[in-house]
Amino acid sequence: MLSYQHGYHAGNLADVHKHALLAAVLSYLTRKDKPLSYFESHAGRGLYDLAAPEAIKTGEAAAGIARAGALLPADHPYRACLAALRARHGATAYPGSPLIAAHLLRPTDTIHLAELHPAEHRALSDVMAGTGAHVVREDGLAFAVSRLPPMPRRGMLLIDPSFEVKDDYMSLARLLPQLHAKWNVGILMLWYPILADGRHRPMLSALRRALPGTLVHEVGFAPMRPGHGMTGSGVVLVNPPFGIEKETALLDGLFEKLR
Known part of the structure; x- marks a missing residue:
């Protein structure tokens, strides 16, 4: 599906x-000197303008990063990354995950990004020019299957689909164990929306059975507008890094303040 445009939702x-x-x-992975591999299956355009008409129309950034940014600790890597990238791209810029990764990773690390939407892919290629990232226009999940295991073997994969189709949830419940079997040392990070109908729950049950030790972290928030079905955000981490519970506790407190 190619109808999703993240510009309406960036910074939410x-x-x-x-x-x-x-x-x-x-930040955890880069504490060691060893190089790592970073992958994204649904990279988007990499950089968004929160003053653009689509961002203003939904008001999601105003309710999101505009409120949350100042509540993060001053030394948090996300807050520091936002400040650095806004100094370069302008005060209303919002970096997507590819640009966040490029900022935090080192010259010895490799970045591999897939984006299928033609316009988003062109924008991503422009944004990532000069970073050393490998950008391809491919189906994200097929990309992940074909590229793993990587060299270097340390690293992570971010899977961040739009979930436009209900079957996406159970497809991912089947895919993550396959990816883990191919790359058992890699950190697999899956983002998913929490919708009022609870369609994510069977996926989580299946993943917990297939991948014991997987970490699931969820935060809740009010729907952005009447009829908007998303009531929260969830992340699955396969091979979660040591000490990540400190970060999830911090985010629990942050989202309590945002309610």
Whole structure:
């Protein structure tokens, strides 16, 4: 499906949850000198303008990063990344996960990004020019299957689909164990929306059975507008890094303040 456009939702509360956790995981991984491999299956355009008409129309960034940014600790890697990238791209810029990764990773690390939507892929290629990232226009999940296991073997994969089709949930419940079997040392991070009908729950049950020790972290928030079905954000971490519970506790407190 190619109808989803993240520009309407960039910087929303789900992005705050996902990107704060992503920055924490990457910060943990880069503490060691060993190089690592970073993959994204649904990379988007990499950079968004929160003053653009689509962002203003939904008001999601105003309710999200505009409120949450100042509540994060000053030394949090996500907050520091936002400040650095806004100094470069402008005060209303919002970096997507590819640009966050490029900022936090090192020249010895490799970045591999897939985006299928033609316009988003072109924008992503422009944004990531000069970073050393490998950007391809491919189906994200097929991309992940074909590229794993990587060299270097340390690293992580972020899977962040739009979930436009109900079957996506159970497809991912089947896919993550396959990816883990191919790359048993890699951190697999799956983001999913929490909808009022609870359609994510069978996926989580299946993943917990197939991958014991998997960490699931969820935060809740009010729907952005009448009829909007998303009531929270969830992240699955396979091979969660040591000490990640400190980060999830911090985010629990942050989202309590945002209620």
